[in-house]
Amino acid sequence: MYRSHSCGELRSSHITQEVTVSGWVQKSRDKGFMIWIDLRDRYGITQLIFDEERTSKAVFEKAKTLGREFVIQVKGTVIEREAKNAKIPTGDIEILVSELTLLNASLTPPFTIEDETDGGEDIRMKYRYLDIRRNPVKNSLIFRHKVSMEVRKYLSAQNFIEVETPYLIKSTPEGARDFVVPSRMNEGQFYALPQSPQTFKQLLMVGGMDKYFQIVKCFRDEDLRADRQPEFTQIDCEMAFVEQEDILNVFEGLTRHLLKEIKGIDVEKFPRMTYDHAMKTYGNDKPDIRFGMEFGELNEVAQHKEFGIFNSAELVVGIAVPGAATYTRKEIDKLVDWVKRPQVGALGMIYVKCNEDGTFKSSVDKFYDQEDLAKWAEKTGAKTGDLICVLSGNTNKVRAQLSALRMELATRLGLRNPAEFAPLWVMDFPLLELDEETGHYHAMHHPFTSPKPGQLELLDTNPGDVKANAYDLVLNGNEIGGGSIRIHDKEMQATMFKHLGFTEEEAKAQFGFLMDAFQYGAPPHGGLAFGLDRLVAILGGQETIRDFIAFPKNNSGRDVMIDAPAPIDAQQLKELSIKLDL
Amino acid sequence: MYRSHSCGELRSSHITQEVTVSGWVQKSRDKGFMIWIDLRDRYGITQLIFDEERTSKAVFEKAKTLGREFVIQVKGTVIEREAKNAKIPTGDIEILVSELTLLNASLTPPFTIEDETDGGEDIRMKYRYLDIRRNPVKNSLIFRHKVSMEVRKYLSAQNFIEVETPYLIKSTPEGARDFVVPSRMNEGQFYALPQSPQTFKQLLMVGGMDKYFQIVKCFRDEDLRADRQPEFTQIDCEMAFVEQEDILNVFEGLTRHLLKEIKGIDVEKFPRMTYDHAMKTYGNDKPDIRFGMEFGELNEVAQHKEFGIFNSAELVVGIAVPGAATYTRKEIDKLVDWVKRPQVGALGMIYVKCNEDGTFKSSVDKFYDQEDLAKWAEKTGAKTGDLICVLSGNTNKVRAQLSALRMELATRLGLRNPAEFAPLWVMDFPLLELDEETGHYHAMHHPFTSPKPGQLELLDTNPGDVKANAYDLVLNGNEIGGGSIRIHDKEMQATMFKHLGFTEEEAKAQFGFLMDAFQYGAPPHGGLAFGLDRLVAILGGQETIRDFIAFPKNNSGRDVMIDAPAPIDAQQLKELSIKLDL
Known part of the structure; x- marks a missing residue:
């Protein structure tokens, strides 16, 4: 029998019991006269203690040779821990080891088996079987x-x-x-x-x-x-x-x-919500409604003025970004750059700051007076302190662009709370x-x-x-x-x-x-x-x-761990009555 | 709403209730002044009644047009059935129909939608969606x-x-x-x-x-x-x-x-049981142990006599078939033919009848006396009234042959009871x-x-x-x-x-x-x-x-319902960088 208990279940109530546990060496601290090992399995971590005085010399020496991710089985007595660890459920106890069996050795893993690993995506995928040992996966x-x-x-x-x-x-x-x-x-x-x-x-x-x-x-x-x-x-x-x-x-x-x-x-x-409403209000058929920033269509109030870009646009539409009136010129420029990226594709962005004093400051003050801008604020639901961002152009395109901006800003503003479900x-x-x-x-x-x-x-x-x-x-x-x-x-x-x-x-x-x-x-x-x-x-x-996903594929459809897809041999092709046509 | 109840749930307690049910017309009996329809869904069958006196003329006339497997929705009142049917859970009631909606018509199905259908395997597979309507599937x-x-x-x-x-x-x-x-x-x-x-x-x-x-x-x-x-x-x-x-x-x-x-x-x-034991005792690594007929190896008692076939065999082995001593010569000949079929492959079969009077009658009486045959009976565990069937030859082959015979005889003797689990x-x-x-x-x-x-x-x-x-x-x-x-x-x-x-x-x-x-x-x-x-x-x-299996394939690996596999077009082959090599 490889174990009487998992590495996640021993508590104070087990103190004095003889137990057997198996698992992986998470880490080892060697103080010379004493060695502590964190032993890990799917269910948790249990601390093992090897003590020059209480552990046999053979076992103690063997414990010194154990590296990270070695697989071991130990027998021992559950004892009370001197320095308790309230962070883990087994933190009140440790096992004073009397017998130690090395079940398998391990090379040094290519990345640390920790919640926050030092391994990048590629190496983690190649050694997915090690990645799976990490708690997050x-x-x-x-x-x-x-x-x-x-x-x-x-x-x-x-x-x-x-x-x-x-x-x-x-x-x-x-x-x-x-x-x-x-x-x-x-x-x-x-x-x-x-x-x-x-x-x-x-x-x-x-x-x-x-x-x-x-x-x-x-x-x-x-x-x-x-x-x-x-x-x-x-x-x-x-x-x-x-x-x-x-x-x-x-x-x-x-x-x-x-x-x-x-x-x-x-x-x-x-x-x-109807599809039409979602497209009109969020520019998107899968709106995130954990936050507002609903679209305000501005054709009625922004067209037929002197501003040619809006006049020729099929749709002029804006959102009120809460509390963003304080954005600096530089921050706004960056936002404009963001919407002009090829992935978004807007030609430009007009903004209106809804100042704390009730006035408006826009990038198109030449064409629109305060009264005009107040109407924009009304249509977009903007309050003092908000920033109105306005895009214009072909209806489908501009909706997609403004939707992308809305999601980006919501992310930046922390409005997409993963613990909230809408x-x-x-x-x-x-x-x-x-x-x-x-x-x-x-x-x-x-x-x-x-x-x-x-x-x-x-x-x-x-x-x-x-x-x-x-x-x-x-x-x-x-x-x-x-x-x-x-x-x-x-x-x-x-x-x-x-x-x-x-x-x-x-x-x-x-x-x-x-x-x-x-x-x-x-x-x-x-x-x-x-x-x-x-x-x-x-x-x-x-x-x-x-x-x-236990064994995902990369963006080229490859499983880099098993190295698939792969060529197959001529005999197999022949049996399938196909040949390559490269 | 297509239904208030399924076709399986109405009981006496529902009598006088107005209900809506939907389903398939299982069968229809038209007595001229009265029509009964068995309406079927996954959950059961409910009888509908249309009555010249109590049903509106329009509904009554429409009911006359309904064929097998038509899909309908009806509204009506649950009433007590005159001729109750104790065989089905809904047999105490019927629905007096007031409204009838034809949801879909049906061609006459290619086989009957009954537990015992008139459709053969091939046609059932082609119309598997109809086959699935049958209770057994x-x-x-x-x-x-x-x-x-x-x-x-x-x-x-x-x-x-x-x-x-x-x-x-x-x-x-x-x-x-x-x-x-x-x-x-x-x-x-x-x-x-x-x-x-x-x-x-x-x-x-x-x-x-x-x-x-x-x-x-x-x-x-x-x-x-x-x-x-x-x-x-x-x-x-x-x-x-x-x-x-x-x-x-x-x-x-x-x-x-x-x-x-x-x-x-x-x-x-x-x-x-060990593999070795299973092979020795049942000639098979997956023995059916719902019944006996264990192998008796006879080399020791059947070799070194005058019978050359046995003498030259690697293994001589028999089973005792319970109660089969009464088999006629013709029946035994058929059994010999059975083991000689290519699927089994034995070269012949020797038999011993264990007569009720304690004597033995074998097909090799020329070579073996009563005392010899008594030893065969002992080795195979045969009792009076049993028939001992003996095969010989290469160990692996003869075990497989005798195992096939054992299973065949057990099936014929009704020893493989599907309600028993071993x-x-x-x-x-x-x-x-x-x-x-x-x-x-x-x-x-x-x-x-x-x-x-x-x-x-x-x-x-x-x-x-x-x-x-x-x-x-x-x-x-x-x-x-x-x-x-x-x-x-x-x-x-x-x-x-x-x-x-x-x-x-x-x-x-x-x-x-x-x-x-x-x-x-x-x-x-x-x-x-x-x-x-x-x-x-x-x-x-x-x-x-x-x-x-909902949609099984046939012995050529074809799904005859959807007609797959099938050729794909040249463009698709090209995109996959393969060509046919027929």
């Missing part, structure tokens, strides 16, 4: 497990059935982003890995499964932005015989349950989205999303205006889930494919099985999928998902 | 969910953490059976889909995760035998600082928990297995399995004799789990790779990351993996795993 993985368990318990209790859908499926219209898998048994043919189990969960509804969920890996072969992964995990759900309201209630319930169970936080009924439903998304490059419309969510009742007719005339029965769950400025009521009618689905540019043959080749299924009594249904990686990171109060 | 999927939940609850309560390991990994030495995934971002390179998360779970142990589990999809591109799938699900587990006994206890506990919670069955402590640990597996084709040894479990203490030396001289710290959990003649204590020492792992025929370079290229990890304080560890598909099927009392 270890605890994130344990946290993820707890969240997953709570999700499963909650949904099971609500009669949802977790059904495993296949991983080896068929390439879809978003095929360009599919990972494919050559089939040895079916020469020249390929499986695809699912970008989501979308069609399968709909088929489960056709199959009468009624309430389905699955915590499931999904795959997307796209250029990886920071903090995306080629494989990611979804909490995927679908329900039959439901309206939008039913789905919102269930998953608001799930989210509230998680906040309560995991964070101990009670949240009010989630606010709801969920929000964003509803009534457009059904279609214009691809500005090709001029074609494509499905904003996916081709199975139903339009709002009575709007199908608009598809021919004003496709961009058609609203969908689609909704996103937003948490602290992140989309953590999204879904829709699906089309369940074969004719409507065919119409939708047509509008998305599929020929009848293409639709049949790709989705014939779904269209067929809709002929055999498909019930009304809808659902939602949460991004688990992101959800867990946000609940854990972190910005990045990587520490919540 | 639906209930199997729900059963699988329950088993998975219980596994997760049990292991979580024991401090196991579910960690998701990656699906896009690196090709392994069993590479020939890897599915591979070309990487778009890393031209000419490939990921592999995991055959198991073996190395990752070991790295989690090196990382101090201590107790890991995961219910996880695994992939193997091999020629599919009848009841295998290219993607399958494992309950994968690993523990650090454990000996074999610790692991057996935990997973015996898990299995006992499942039998108790899911089947309501209490099982004694699981018996244990778990068994088989232990002390050989470390290596001789590949008879190549003459090389390969790892019986995998290259990370540790040899029994002190046996490493045998590797050079008698590799086939080295026993491993490896164990299988067998249930009713099926291997449902297997595992081992792993090697955690870098040198020993290097030695093992060498003996398995890896060059140093190959070992480093494939498993450098694991060997590296072993240098940084790898703890002793071991684990086990259960095959979930099989486990669930056996717990569900079924022989085949297919009904416990």
Whole structure:
């Protein structure tokens, strides 16, 4: 038996007991006549003491040779500690060691196994198995497990059935982003890995499964932005015989349950906002509503004056930055530089200081008098002491720019408190989205999303205006889930494919099985999928998902620890009936 | 709101209530003045009644048009049923319908949606979404969910953490059976889909995760035998600082928990048997011990007589088939034909009838007298009324043949009761297995399995004799789990790779990351993996795993519903830097 207790459980009540513990040497202090070792395992740290007088010479000498991260097993007696350590639960005791077994030695680790390590991202990823020993990573993985368990318990209790859908499926219209898998048994043919189990969960509804969920890996072969992964995990759900309201209630319930169970936080009924309102008010379909700084549109009060830039703009819009009227010229210049960075892309920024004395000082005083600026303050909700930042230009672009500025300023002002949770439903998304490059419309969510009742007719005339029965769950400025009521009618689905540019043959080749299924009594249904990686990171109060993934890939899609992907040998290629085409 | 109640929950206590239910038309009986419809959803069946007198004409006429599998919503009053049906929980009531909405029509389904369907395997798979509506499939999927939940609850309560390991990994030495995934971002390179998360779970142990589990999809591109799938699900587990006994206890506990919670069955402590004993006694490393018919080796008593076939055989071995002495000559001939089938491959079979009068009648009476045959009966444990079946030849082959015969006879005799559960640990597996084709040894479990203490030396001289710290959990003649204590020492792992025929370079290229990890304080560890598909099927009392998989593939690895795998287009191939080589 390697241990009678873990390194996290011994207390004063164990004093005088003979115990066996195993673990890693966290650190060792050798005072010549006495050696202390902090022994670590997943559950905690326990101090070992080796004492020239009380420990046998052989054991004492062996203890001297132990380095960091050596794996040892010790037997000994729990004794009271002279210098108690209130910071750790085992701080009242130590183990006076009588037997010591070296289970494995260790080279000096390439970075320190401490909460604050000296290792950079790259080296930590290469030695991820050592990184996982660190509390921040270890605890994130344990946290993820707890969240997953709570999700499963909650949904099971609500009669949802977790059904495993296949991983080896068929390439879809978003095929360009599919990972494919050559089939040895079916020469020249390929499986695809699912970008989501979308069609399968709909088929489960056709199959009468009624309430389905699955915590499931999904795959997307796209250029990886920071903090995306080629494989990611979804909490995927679908329900039959439901309206939008039913789905919102269930998953608001799930989210509230998680906040309560995991964070101990009670949240009010989630606010709801239309997509149009979110775009107008926050410039963004996933607004962070932990703070204000809502958009004030200024066209009415800022146009038709002498200022040409505003007059020619489609949209003039500003936000009031609380308490920022004291910004120096230099600080404001830096802000202007920030919005002009290519990542944001604004051409410039106009500002108005709302001075403590009730006057206004702006960068466009030449064109606007105090009365004009007072109207700007009113529209943006600015109070004395605030700084109004105003951008102008093409509506979509300027909204995105001002939204970026709003988030940046909120971060700088400490308004994005990771311990605060502000969920929000964003509803009534457009059904279609214009691809500005090709001029074609494509499905904003996916081709199975139903339009709002009575709007199908608009598809021919004003496709961009058609609203969908689609909704996103937003948490602290992140989309953590999204879904829709699906089309369940074969004719409507065919119409939708047509509008998305599929020929009848293409639709049949790709989705014939779904269209067929809709002929055999498909019930009304809808659902939602949460991004688990992101959800867990946000609940854990972190910005990045990587520490919540045991073995993440880097921005090139590589696992640097195992060095994958890698070439495969000629024989294997031959068996798969493919060759390289470099 | 589509429904106030499901089709499974209305009882006498609901009589007089106004309710709304939705579902599928299971069947319709039209008596002219009255129509009854059985409405079905996941939760049950509720009878609807439409009555010329009490139902509006419009609703009544519409009800006449409803066909099988139409999806409808009805409102009505719960009333007492005249002819109660005690077979279903809702059999005391029916709904007198006042409103009827057709939610979706249905073509006539290609097979009946009944427990006993008229659809064959192929058509059921093509329309799997209809097959899932049938109770046997639906209930199997729900059963699988329950088993998975219980596994997760049990292991979580024991401090196991579910960690998701990656699906896009690196090709392994069993590479020939890897599915591979070309990487778009890393031209000419490939990921592999995991055959198991073996190395990752070991790295989690090196990382101090201590107790890991995961219910996880695994992939193997091999020629599919009848009841295998290219993607399958494992309950994968690993523990650090454990000996074999610790692991057996935990997973015996898990299995006992499942039998108790899911089947309501209490099982004694699981018996244990060495691999050698299992092979000698049952000819098989996964014996079904629900019944006897243990092997009796007869060399001692059957050789050195005049019967040349036995004299030249490496092994002469028989079983006593209970009560089969009454088999006619024709029946026995059929049995002989059965063992001579190519799938079994015996050259012939000798029999001895143990007559009721205490005499013996054998097919080799020319060579053996009554006294000889009495010894055979003693060795095989045969009683009066039994039939002794004897095979001879090469030890391994004849054991496999007799094992097949034993299982076949047990099935015919009804000794394999699916409601009885006989778990068994088989232990002390050989470390290596001789590949008879190549003459090389390969790892019986995998290259990370540790040899029994002190046996490493045998590797050079008698590799086939080295026993491993490896164990299988067998249930009713099926291997449902297997595992081992792993090697955690870098040198020993290097030695093992060498003996398995890896060059140093190959070992480093494939498993450098694991060997590296072993240098940084790898703890002793071991684990086990259960095959979930099989486990669930056996717990569900079924022989085949297919009904416990929502969307299984056929024997050619095809999903006939979605028609995958399928060709992909030239552009996609080009982006992946591969071309076909047919």
